[in-house]
Structure formats: structure tokens, C-alpha cells
Amino acid sequence: MSQEQATEATPERAAELGRRLRAVEQRIQAASSDAGRSQAPGLIVVTKFFPASDVLALSRLGVTDVGENREQEAGPKASQVSASGAMPRWHFIGQLQSNKAARVVRFAHAVHSVDRPGLVDALHRAMLRRADTEPVAQALGCYLQVDLRTDASREQNPNAPRGGAHPEELARLADAVAASDHLRLEGLMAVAPLGEDPAPAFERLAMLSQALRQQHPGATQISAGMSADLEAAVAAGATRLRIGSDVLGPRPGLG
Numbered sequence: 001m002s003q004e005q006a007t008e009a010t011p012e013r014a015a016e017l018g019r020r021l022r023a024v025e026q027r028i029q030a031a032s033s034d035a036g037r038s039q040a041p042g043l044i045v046v047t048k049f050f051p052a053s054d055v056l057a058l059s060r061l062g063v064t065d066v067g068e069n070r071e072q073e074a075g076p077k078a079s080q081v082s083a084s085g086a087m088p089r090w091h092f093i094g095q096l097q098s099n100k101a102a103r104v105v106r107f108a109h110a111v112h113s114v115d116r117p118g119l120v121d122a123l124h125r126a127m128l129r130r131a132d133t134e135p136v137a138q139a140l141g142c143y144l145q146v147d148l149r150t151d152a153s154r155e156q157n158p159n160a161p162r163g164g165a166h167p168e169e170l171a172r173l174a175d176a177v178a179a180s181d182h183l184r185l186e187g188l189m190a191v192a193p194l195g196e197d198p199a200p201a202f203e204r205l206a207m208l209s210q211a212l213r214q215q216h217p218g219a220t221q222i223s224a225g226m227s228a229d230l231e232a233a234v235a236a237g238a239t240r241l242r243i244g245s246d247v248l249g250p251r252p253g254l255g
């Protein structure tokens with residue numbers, strides 16, 4: 001594993017991140033009080049496409065949780081950040097191939113994109129193997145990613161990329177995660193469907209979460225809400241928000 005350290009962000013960049021972070025935290029506070037919530041959801045800052053130096057700067061600004069969606073990018077970044085002495089929790093939020101599970105469990109605190117039984121199995125086996133070679137303090141957090149599209153929009157767009165499990169598959173997936181000593185069922189994750197109003201979609205997510213908790217009372221987390229729709233997610237009861245561009249700025253190369 002690389003022991004190369006993260007470089008330092010410039011003072012200007014660190015100050016910009018601080019300003020943006022405070023603005024997002026204020027939005028979360030305002031949305032929480034508008035929703036009558038006594039507890040604001042936790043913030044996961046999505047650092048994909050941004051360098052390890054930004055993660056290090058965010059960590060010094062008090063960010064405890066960061067999110068990444070590509071294993072090839074996240075693994076090296078996580079080792080640079082830890083070589084620099086910062087220890088944020090890494091949340092893996094992107095589509096994950098089963099053959100990458102072993103790499104992801106080396107740095108991830110949680111995986112938010114658990115969407116099929118084969119991946120549960122791969123994560124379980126990867127954690128088992130890891131436990132053979134090093135003491136593993138904690139089970140891997142697992143969020144079941146659910147496809148929030150309505151049946152009508154699924155039929156209209158049958159070839160759209162699959163964004164999570166069908167709601168009917170959740171119970172079986174949850175049982176599979178709960179059956180593993182090395183995995184911890186945290187709850188559900190979703191992305192608001194493209195071109196739909198996020199509010200009713202997040203309400204459907206809240207109902208699915210309620211149904212899940214009948215069988216798995218500890219699976220209380222709801223990971224939902226991005227830069228554009230965090231208010232709707234807070235109103236619907238999200239417990240974790242995944243915010244990228246409003247904290248980091250526009251993603252490099254994406255305009």
C-alpha cells in the first residue's frame with residue numbers, strides 16, 4: 001500500500017472549502033428546523049474527482065465522513081489521507097462489481113450501494129478473508145440501494161441503468177446482510193430518479209424504510225439527498241446526506 005502523503009491544499013482552497021461547508025451546514029440546519037426535526041442528519045461529503053488534499057483540508061475543518069464512487073480512485077486517495085494522519089470514515093456510494101469487493105473493504109467504513117445477493121456474498125467473503133490477516137474491529141456497514149422509480153417510469157425507460165434493487169427484493173437482501181457476522185445492516189440508500197419530483201420519491205423511500213424496520217429494527221439509517229435535493233430528503237426523514245458539488249464546487253471536467 002502506498003505511504004505517499006496527501007499534498008496540502010492551498011490556503012485559498014482551504015478557505016473556500018470552509019465557506020462552502022458552512023453554507024451547506026446552514027442549509028441542513030434550516031431544512032431540519034423547517035421539517036421540525038430535533039436532530040439534523042449526518043453529512044457525508046462526496047469527494048469524488050477531487051484530490052486527497054481536499055479530503056485532508058475537509059477533515060481539518062471537522063468533516064468526519066466522506067463518500068467516493070469509484071474504487072480505483074478511492075483506494076489510493078484513502079491511503080494518502082491516512083498517511084497524512086487524517087482518519088475520516090469512507091463511504092463507498094458507487095456501483096460495485098463483486099470482484100472489487102476485497103479492495104473496497106480495505107478502506108470502507110460502509111457501502112451504500114448494496115443492490116444484489118451476489119454482492120452481499122462477495123462483501124461477506126471479503127470481510128472474512130480480511131479477518132484472517134488482520135484484526136477487524138467493526139463489521140462493514142451496508143445500506144441497501146433501492147430503485148425509487150415508479151413502475152410506470154421503469155416501463156417507459158426499460159434500458160435505463162439500474163439504480164438499485166427493486167423494492168420487492170429488499171426483504172431478501174436485508175436477510176442476507178443480517179445473516180453475516182461481518183456485515184451490519186444500516187438501512188436504505190437511494191438517489192432521486194432523474195426527471196421526477198424528488199419529494200414523493202423520498203416519501204416512498206421513507207415508507208420502505210418503515211417496512212424494513214418491522215423485520216430489522218436496527219436498520220434505521222436512510223441515506224438520501226444530494227446537493228440539488230437535500231431539503232426534500234431532510235423533509236422525508238433522511239438520516240445521512242451525500243453532498244458533493246455544493247461543498248467541493250463543480251466537478252473537474254464536468255463543467
Ligand SMILES: *Cc1c(COP(=O)(O)O)cnc(C)c1O
Pocket residue numbers: 046048069093094191225226227228242243244245246
Ligand atoms: C456524486 C454523488 C452524490 C453527490 O452529488 P452532488 O450533486 O455533487 O451533491 C451523491 N450520491 C451519489 C450516489 C453520487 O454518485
